[in-house]
Amino acid sequence: GQQVMQIPQYQHVQEGEDFTTYCNSSTTLSNIQWYKQRPGGHPVFLIQLVKSGEVKKQKRLTFQFGEAKKNSSLHITATQTTDVGTYFCALQGGGTSYGKLTFGQGTILTVHP
Amino acid sequence: KAGVTQTPRYLIKTRGQQVTLSCSPISGHRSVSWYQQTPGQGLQFLFEYFSETQRNKGNFPGRFSGRQFSNSRSEMNVSTLELGDSALYLCASSLENTGRGEQYFGPGTRLTVT
Numbered sequence: 001g002q003q004v005m006q007i008p009q010y011q012h013v014q015e016g017e018d019f020t021t022y023c024n025s026s027t028t029l030s031n032i033q034w035y036k037q038r039p040g041g042h043p044v045f046l047i048q049l050v051k052s053g054e055v056k057k058q059k060r061l062t063f064q065f066g067e068a069k070k071n072s073s074l075h076i077t078a079t080q081t082t083d084v085g086t087y088f089c090a091l092q093g094g095g096t097s098y099g100k101l102t103f104g105q106g107t108i109l110t111v112h113p
Numbered sequence: 114k115a116g117v118t119q120t121p122r123y124l125i126k127t128r129g130q131q132v133t134l135s136c137s138p139i140s141g142h143r144s145v146s147w148y149q150q151t152p153g154q155g156l157q158f159l160f161e162y163f164s165e166t167q168r169n170k171g172n173f174p175g176r177f178s179g180r181q182f183s184n185s186r187s188e189m190n191v192s193t194l195e196l197g198d199s200a201l202y203l204c205a206s207s208l209e210n211t212g213r214g215e216q217y218f219g220p221g222t223r224l225t226v227t
Contacts (some may be wrong), residue, residue, distance in 0.1 A: 032216070042203055042218040043156070087155065090215050099146040099161030099205075099212025103144040106155060 002027060003093050006104030019076040021107035023089035031092060032072045033101065034063060037083040046074075056086050079111045114139055115182075117206050117219035122226045131192040132139060132223045136199030138185050145187040150201040150221070154212060159202075162187050168212070199226045215227050 004025045013019050023032065031050045035043040047056055049065035049072060056063045062075045078084055086108045090101040115188050118137045128134050140201055146169075147159040148223050158171040162181035179189040186198075205216035 008205075040222050043205075045215045048215065098163065099144050099207060099216075100158045100171070101146070101148075101156075101205075101216060102158070102170050103156040112187070 002029075002102050004032075004089060004095060004101075004102065004104045006089055006107060008107055009105060010110075012110045012112065013079050015072055015081060016078050019079050019083070019109055020073055021087050021089075021109075022071065024064075024071045024105050025067075025091070026070070028069050029072075029091055030069075032065060033090045033092065034074055035088045035090060036085050037088065041085070043088060076109075079109070081111050081113055084109060084111050090096050092099045114141075117204060117217050118146055118184075118197040119204055119213050122220065123223045126194050126225060127178075127227055128194055128196060131190060132194060132224060133190045134188075134204075134224075135190055136187045136204035136219055138183050138187070138204075138208075139208075139217055142206035142208050142217070143185050144207040144212035145181060145185065145209060146205045146207070146216065147187070147189050148171070148205065151199075152205060156203075159176060162184045163210065163212060189218065194226045195222060196226050198224065 006023045032047045034046040034060045037043045053067045054065040086106040088106045089104040120135045144163045146161040148157045161169040165181045176192045181187045201221045203221045205218045
């Protein structure tokens, strides 16, 4: 089945620094989603990318989908303590893969004030 | 709209016992997926239900089963519990009938097997 590698596993930053997490697949993806899970919480949908080379912004968050649709990144500018959590990329299977998301291992972000 | 709800939130069971977890999706959502989250394996897909039918299943042993009711509420059951079944069990509902698109997760049930 589809798999995705997500790096780094951990990222510690000082408040105000930037943060980036990457997801890479060996196969072409139909789309990719990003979720955030706060400590003790549950995954919350951030965005879905579908088009090759797509770039979407949500305030300080910038999401990119590679031209070959094999990689994606999430960049946070000027991190804040509220950005703490685990960021996951997730793939949806094609065809009859109903309801299944394949998650990356996640990047745990800690922000030091 | 109320979000996805899961009950119970916490559960402690003994090896060999069985457990049933419940999930109520967002009103109008008919696709319900279940995931297991552990520190070692991350988030793994268990199964998906739509209109009371299991449409998709992950790579878990037959001890893990589920069902969905006509009101879209879903339950999952784990029989003959093992220590390795200790995990956060999350359900998610989707507005799209294909189960694709954004998934809305519930708060999860934290299962501890002793």
